Amino acid sequence: MSETIDKQEALEKFATFINPQRVRVMKAAGLDIIEAERSGAWVWDADGTRYLDCFTSAGSFNVGRRNPRVVAAAHAAIDRLDNGNFLLCSQPKAELAERLAALTPGSLSCTMFGTGGGEANDFAIKLARGSTRRLRIVSTVNGYHGHTGFALSAGGRASFRAPFEPLMPEFVQVPFGDLEALEEVLDERTAAVLLEPIQGEGGIVPAPPGYLRGVRAACDQVGALLILDEIQTGLGRTGRWWACEHEGVEPDVMTTAKSLGGSLVPISATVFTEELREFLIPSPFIHLSTFGGSDLACAVALEVLAVIEQTGLVEHAAAMGERLFAGLDRIAAAHPDVITEVRGRGLMAGIQYSEDSLGPRMSYHLARQGVLAIYSGNQPAVMRLMPSLVIEEDDVDFLLGALERAIADLLAGAGPEERGPSRPRRRPTRATAS
Amino acid sequence: MADWDELTEALADYTVTCNGNERLRKMQRDWSRNLHFVCADNELTFSMDVQRGEIIATPVGHVGVPDIVVTTDSEIFCDMFWGDLNPVQKYLRGEITVQGSQEDVMRLDAISAVIWPDV
Numbered sequence: 001m002s003e004t005i006d007k008q009e010a011l012e013k014f015a016t017f018i019n020p021q022r023v024r025v026m027k028a029a030g031l032d033i034i035e036a037e038r039s040g041a042w043v044w045d046a047d048g049t050r051y052l053d054c055f056t057s058a059g060s061f062n063v064g065r066r067n068p069r070v071v072a073a074a075h076a077a078i079d080r081l082d083n084g085n086f087l088l089c090s091q092p093k094a095e096l097a098e099r100l101a102a103l104t105p106g107s108l109s110c111t112m113f114g115t116g117g118g119e120a121n122d123f124a125i126k127l128a129r130g131s132t133r134r135l136r137i138v139s140t141v142n143g144y145h146g147h148t149g150f151a152l153s154a155g156g157r158a159s160f161r162a163p164f165e166p167l168m169p170e171f172v173q174v175p176f177g178d179l180e181a182l183e184e185v186l187d188e189r190t191a192a193v194l195l196e197p198i199q200g201e202g203g204i205v206p207a208p209p210g211y212l213r214g215v216r217a218a219c220d221q222v223g224a225l226l227i228l229d230e231i232q233t234g235l236g237r238t239g240r241w242w243a244c245e246h247e248g249v250e251p252d253v254m255t256t257a258k259s260l261g262g263s264l265v266p267i268s269a270t271v272f273t274e275e276l277r278e279f280l281i282p283s284p285f286i287h288l289s290t291f292g293g294s295d296l297a298c299a300v301a302l303e304v305l306a307v308i309e310q311t312g313l314v315e316h317a318a319a320m321g322e323r324l325f326a327g328l329d330r331i332a333a334a335h336p337d338v339i340t341e342v343r344g345r346g347l348m349a350g351i352q353y354s355e356d357s358l359g360p361r362m363s364y365h366l367a368r369q370g371v372l373a374i375y376s377g378n379q380p381a382v383m384r385l386m387p388s389l390v391i392e393e394d395d396v397d398f399l400l401g402a403l404e405r406a407i408a409d410l411l412a413g414a415g416p417e418e419r420g421p422s423r424p425r426r427r428p429t430r431a432t433a434s
Numbered sequence: 435m436a437d438w439d440e441l442t443e444a445l446a447d448y449t450v451t452c453n454g455n456e457r458l459r460k461m462q463r464d465w466s467r468n469l470h471f472v473c474a475d476n477e478l479t480f481s482m483d484v485q486r487g488e489i490i491a492t493p494v495g496h497v498g499v500p501d502i503v504v505t506t507d508s509e510i511f512c513d514m515f516w517g518d519l520n521p522v523q524k525y526l527r528g529e530i531t532v533q534g535s536q537e538d539v540m541r542l543d544a545i546s547a548v549i550w551p552d553v
Contacts, residue, residue: 028523416523421553426516427516
């Protein structure tokens with residue numbers, strides 16, 4: 001890094017001009033990291049401490065942080081492009097849409113671009129309602145699809161929705177993995193079922209075997225669309241290009257984002273069938289996004305896809321995932337009082353702790369051991385491990401060693417140094433005697 | 435080990451401090467929760483009824499269905515309600531356990547941050 005960052009100044013400015021409670025929470029959790037150098041699977045705090053990044057902005061850095069090929073492509077794009085006029089037809093958009101059509105399963109062949117996952121899911125829902133002329137959207141409890149309008153309405157975490165209700169009508173949630181519950185609410189009024197093949201924020205919960213196929217069949221029976229949110233699970237994360245390929249299921253609509261931007265640019269894509277595109281033929285400007293699929297972002301995303309394909313990252317993720325899960329299973333077996341289950345696929349792993357407070361506490365202890373890992377938003381008892389797919393065997397072993405040391409610290413009752421207030425104690429002196 | 439009188443005094447001070455803080459009341463106006471507390475060392479229990487950010491009552495025993503259950507030693511509760519310790523540090527050391535949503539846990543910390551920014 002040529003630029004020196006004053007960490008304390010950065011934290012103080014963040015507290016003053018963004019949110020003091022975020023700084024307080026992150027400090028308390030030992031995660032008051034100001035990212036400085038970033039490279040591959042690692043990130044350096046401004047104070048020089050190195051961390052293996054197992055959060056990766058919820059799976060946004062599949063090709064590694066500042067992947068040299070992607071950085072070079074971004075430089076080249078900046079030299080000749082800008083965001084582009086969003087109303088005009090664009091060569092980078094067309095190229096990227098063609099690549100996505102080739103890489104996504106089945107008859108998915110048309111794309112609408114956006115800037116983030118929420119926007120991608122918003123458009124998927126708009127497309128479902130517009131195409132089917134039906135209203136109902138069925139999603140799953142603890143599912144996560146973003147914080148924008150339609151996507152938030154489909155979200156499975158009540159605390160995210162409650163302050164803003166009423167949200168969009170005709171959104172229904174059913175337990176994830178329960179096919180019977182889903183079939184009970186599906187009928188000819190249902191526009192689409194929206195779900196993740198593996199719930200990410202919900203605590204790294206893979207769909208039970210056969211569930212996705214069952215959902216596909218149930219949708220077909222009532223003429224509802226199947227929208228798969230592959231924003232965290234896609235682009236090689238689970239050891240296949242898309243997690244739905246493990247089950248051989250082809251959705252009508254698929255959303256992808258996060259890692260598509262290669263850790264450098266915001267971009268998302270909603271990929272759908274030619275049949276569904278019919279809705280957009282008479283209304284080609286019905287969904288617009290000023291920066292969605294900007295020319296710059298498309299150029300970067302094309303290189304991201306090329307890197308994943310040409311460097312064998314999908315197969316590599318599967319191999320590293322096997323090593324990771326073998327180690328996690330061994331550690332879990334040695335500490336049944338701390339870890340009750342390990343689950344996931346490829347490099348999308350979830351550690352189920354025995355109680356909720358262990359998520360935040362283990363985030364703290366792992367950070368002390370050089371691992372950046374954060375518990376699931378909707379399930380604090382679950383630690384998610386989603387390192388970059390460029391992670392190597394030594395990195396996996398480092399992670400496993402750090403986890404063992406973190407558990408030892410946890411069991412020893414270690415924690416942050418206790419500091420009382422700088423002012424005199426308020427509690428009356430007589431009350432301190434026990 | 436603190437007795438019920440000491441806890442009552444601490445709770446009373448905490449209630450006055452919270453309810454008298456206009457910024458906090460405004461910030462918490464959409465927060466209504468029933469909190470249960472368990473003293474792990476002497477088995478004392480008490481509750482806190484919060485309605486739209488106002489502490490309505492802090493009765494002895496467990497009243498109603500809890501949204502949050504906080505467990506720790508009675509001395510820690512007293513120090514916590516008097517604002518003499520940072521509960522997050524105790525939480526991360528495993529000395530305070532909280533059953534409930536993570537949002538509520540963070541909100542409890544936010545309350546402390548507002549009324550005792552120096553802790």
